[in-house]
Amino acid sequence: MKPEFGAQARQPISVLHGVGPAIAGKLHDRGIDTLQDLWLQLPIAFEDRTQIITLDALQLGQTAQVEVRVAAVERGFRFRPMLKVTVQDESLRQLSLRFFHYSSSQASQFLVGRLLRCYGQVRLGVNSFEMVHPSYRFITEDQAGICRDRLDPVYSNIDGIGAATLGKLVRQSLRHLPPEADLELIPEALLQDSGLPGFGAALTAIHEPLPGTTLAELRTGRHPAMQRLALEELLAHHLSLRKQRLAVKAKAARRIDPPASSLEPFLAGLPYRLTAAQQRVIDDIRGDLRSGQPMLRLVQGDVGSGKTVVAALAALSTIRAGGQAALMAPTELLAEQHARTFMDWFAPLGIDTVFLAGKQTAAVRRQNLQRIADGAGMVIGTHALMQDHVQYRQLDLVMVDEQHRFGVDQRLSLRDKGESEAHSPHQLILTATPIPRTLAMSAYADLDVSVIDELPPGRTPVQTVALANSRRDEVIAHIRDYCGQGNQIYWVCTLIDESEDIQAQSAQAAFELIAASLPGIEVALLHSKVPPAEKSRIMREFKDNHIQVLVATTVIEVGVDVPNASVMVIENAERLGLAQLHQLRGRVGRGSTASHCLLMYQSPLSAMARERIDVMRQTDNGFLIAEKDLELRGPGELLGTRQTGDTGYRIADLSRDAGLLPEMLLLAERLMHGYPEQSDLLVARWIGGAARFAHA
Ligand code: ADP
Ligand code: MG
Numbered sequence: 001m002k003p004e005f006g007a008q009a010r011q012p013i014s015v016l017h018g019v020g021p022a023i024a025g026k027l028h029d030r031g032i033d034t035l036q037d038l039w040l041q042l043p044i045a046f047e048d049r050t051q052i053i054t055l056d057a058l059q060l061g062q063t064a065q066v067e068v069r070v071a072a073v074e075r076g077f078r079f080r081p082m083l084k085v086t087v088q089d090e091s092l093r094q095l096s097l098r099f100f101h102y103s104s105s106q107a108s109q110f111l112v113g114r115l116l117r118c119y120g121q122v123r124l125g126v127n128s129f130e131m132v133h134p135s136y137r138f139i140t141e142d143q144a145g146i147c148r149d150r151l152d153p154v155y156s157n158i159d160g161i162g163a164a165t166l167g168k169l170v171r172q173s174l175r176h177l178p179p180e181a182d183l184e185l186i187p188e189a190l191l192q193d194s195g196l197p198g199f200g201a202a203l204t205a206i207h208e209p210l211p212g213t214t215l216a217e218l219r220t221g222r223h224p225a226m227q228r229l230a231l232e233e234l235l236a237h238h239l240s241l242r243k244q245r246l247a248v249k250a251k252a253a254r255r256i257d258p259p260a261s262s263l264e265p266f267l268a269g270l271p272y273r274l275t276a277a278q279q280r281v282i283d284d285i286r287g288d289l290r291s292g293q294p295m296l297r298l299v300q301g302d303v304g305s306g307k308t309v310v311a312a313l314a315a316l317s318t319i320r321a322g323g324q325a326a327l328m329a330p331t332e333l334l335a336e337q338h339a340r341t342f343m344d345w346f347a348p349l350g351i352d353t354v355f356l357a358g359k360q361t362a363a364v365r366r367q368n369l370q371r372i373a374d375g376a377g378m379v380i381g382t383h384a385l386m387q388d389h390v391q392y393r394q395l396d397l398v399m400v401d402e403q404h405r406f407g408v409d410q411r412l413s414l415r416d417k418g419e420s421e422a423h424s425p426h427q428l429i430l431t432a433t434p435i436p437r438t439l440a441m442s443a444y445a446d447l448d449v450s451v452i453d454e455l456p457p458g459r460t461p462v463q464t465v466a467l468a469n470s471r472r473d474e475v476i477a478h479i480r481d482y483c484g485q486g487n488q489i490y491w492v493c494t495l496i497d498e499s500e501d502i503q504a505q506s507a508q509a510a511f512e513l514i515a516a517s518l519p520g521i522e523v524a525l526l527h528s529k530v531p532p533a534e535k536s537r538i539m540r541e542f543k544d545n546h547i548q549v550l551v552a553t554t555v556i557e558v559g560v561d562v563p564n565a566s567v568m569v570i571e572n573a574e575r576l577g578l579a580q581l582h583q584l585r586g587r588v589g590r591g592s593t594a595s596h597c598l599l600m601y602q603s604p605l606s607a608m609a610r611e612r613i614d615v616m617r618q619t620d621n622g623f624l625i626a627e628k629d630l631e632l633r634g635p636g637e638l639l640g641t642r643q644t645g646d647t648g649y650r651i652a653d654l655s656r657d658a659g660l661l662p663e664m665l666l667l668a669e670r671l672m673h674g675y676p677e678q679s680d681l682l683v684a685r686w687i688g689g690a691a692r693f694a695h696a
Helices: 021-029 035-039 104-108 163-174 188-194 199-207 215-219 224-249 260-269 276-289 307-320 332-349 362-373 408-414 437-443 469-484 500-517 532-543 578-585 607-618 622-633 635-639 658-674 676-694
Strands: 045-047 063-076 082-088 094-099 115-121 129-132 135-138 152-154 296-301 324-328 353-356 378-381 395-400 426-431 448-452 463-468 488-492 523-526 549-552 565-570 596-601
Touching: 035 163, 045 215, 063 094, 115 129, 152 163, 163 199, 188 658, 199 224, 224 296, 224 437, 224 658, 224 676, 260 307, 260 332, 276 296, 276 307, 276 426, 276 448, 296 307, 307 324, 307 332, 307 395, 307 426, 324 332, 332 353, 332 378, 332 532, 353 362, 437 658, 463 469, 463 607, 469 488, 469 500, 469 565, 469 596, 500 523, 500 549, 523 532, 565 578, 578 607, 578 622, 596 607, 607 622, 658 676
Parallel strands: 094 129, 296 426, 296 448, 324 378, 324 395, 353 378, 395 426, 463 596, 488 549, 488 565, 523 549, 565 596
Antiparallel strands: 045 152, 063 082, 063 115, 082 094, 115 135
């Protein structure tokens, strides 16, 4: 590659007209410094102004362009200022345009008879269809009927820079696109069979779609230019993870290799023998720990496969070798349960186990921090464990439970703790989500993967039935019998997308009904508003079977382990995704009693909801369920990005573009080995600026 390769791409944005220090500063804050950064500000949507729809052909919900004349103008101040412009076209139908923010000069432009072009979504108004805040433009008589010949890209807003301005800058930056030979980072020999366009051609086709390009092609990602850019982006992310892995692996880690006999007292104290799968995974981990390189391992194991004890053995090895181990859980409820389990296990072995909770008093917290600084062997908590003021004496092992609940960023930020220039702690990530292989290879390209592919023996499969919510009374009557036989029950109230307050209220109502219907049976209520001390008391009493029915929101979704609980009732199950249903159901079927899961639903069921419920009835194989979930919902759910609503990609979409992954993996392999310089440039191209922004 020539030394000046990419010089054009690296030119500062200040070479563009209209980019002074103020705009450059705002763009810089978003990680946009070079022309290339602007090229990669890809449109977030496209608008179709290639046709004019007549008002009699408009359909509700449609986003359409109309060409109309002003028929009447009304300004009202009922509750807030409002401008209503009635327009009509030659079909003589009418449409209302409504504006809630407008200047009076803007309002005065709407003169009866004036011709304008509007673009917006069709909604149902009072007497006719309406568009609220459509985009519009007055046109002259000789412009009438002449449409654009291509789709319009829509750009995002950047603080202080409107979408239109950004679009103009992007278009200007494209005038500086060098020839393909100065742009292309994927060697021709590697791409030749794909039939995909070059990088520059793909960029142009996305920013300035050719006439004839359809919205559908772009939305579904089938357009070759989209495929090309998505492929390159997936490749860049994969290469970046692989490089991070190499960087971590290049550091030293403490060699941890205590004699097997030091683990024996712990194993002897367990009421069961490890499964072959658990044993295999522990062997993998012990191999990593003694290697002298930092472990980077993901343990995948379905709900109930017994990951906790595997984590305990990793911790014990570390502690016996004189180091500290930290276990991070996604919820305080789960962290506390782990803390109790580990204290039970480790106290008899003389190991100090610290539970660091958010809501502890200052005095307790100070004490805990002191114990950690003094070298307490085992430390458990939520992500608070990784905060700056928590000082470890010798943190050698960092473990993350239920990683799918944390974002990828959080996982990567973990590495900083206990890491120095030369040293890195060992890392163990536990996840219950059996991610399909190709997806795992791209999302976890930095990790080695071990799978616990076997459940402990003696489990009876959970019987799953679906029932309409209207049969709630029957279900409650059954519960009485179940509890009479010594069983325990979870009753989960679900209301997703509602505020925590409303969730808590609905759980409260269910709790009151159930408690009133079941005299003599202990019923308790758990939701996010219950004070922490009360939460711990309830969980303890449920574990000890002093409480028989636990009414809860989805707070109990991850990790909760009460083997005697054998019935899981989920109200409004149709509102939950497969991954969540599977996690919830995994709370039962942990003991040897026959277990049941009742999925209650509100009829009528949508086709999608029915399909999910059918999947749940047909299988308890987490792997199949995950594949189905990926198909139905996309990877955000599987990879834990739902909360942030951001998968970190500009154009790629792991479920839509899953078909590209095998080719991407092949390319990655070849680039890593044959074209290191190109790999670096690819990562810099796609992630360089964005990474600076993420850490700003
Ligand atoms: P996971 O975290 O993988 O969902 P847990 O670690 O909570 O699962 O274990 C689930 C249940 O299985 C716990 O009650 C645990 O005591 C039990 N268990 C774990 N390993 C074994 C085993 N080898 N044999 C029998 N029971 C086991
Ligand atoms: Mg667990």
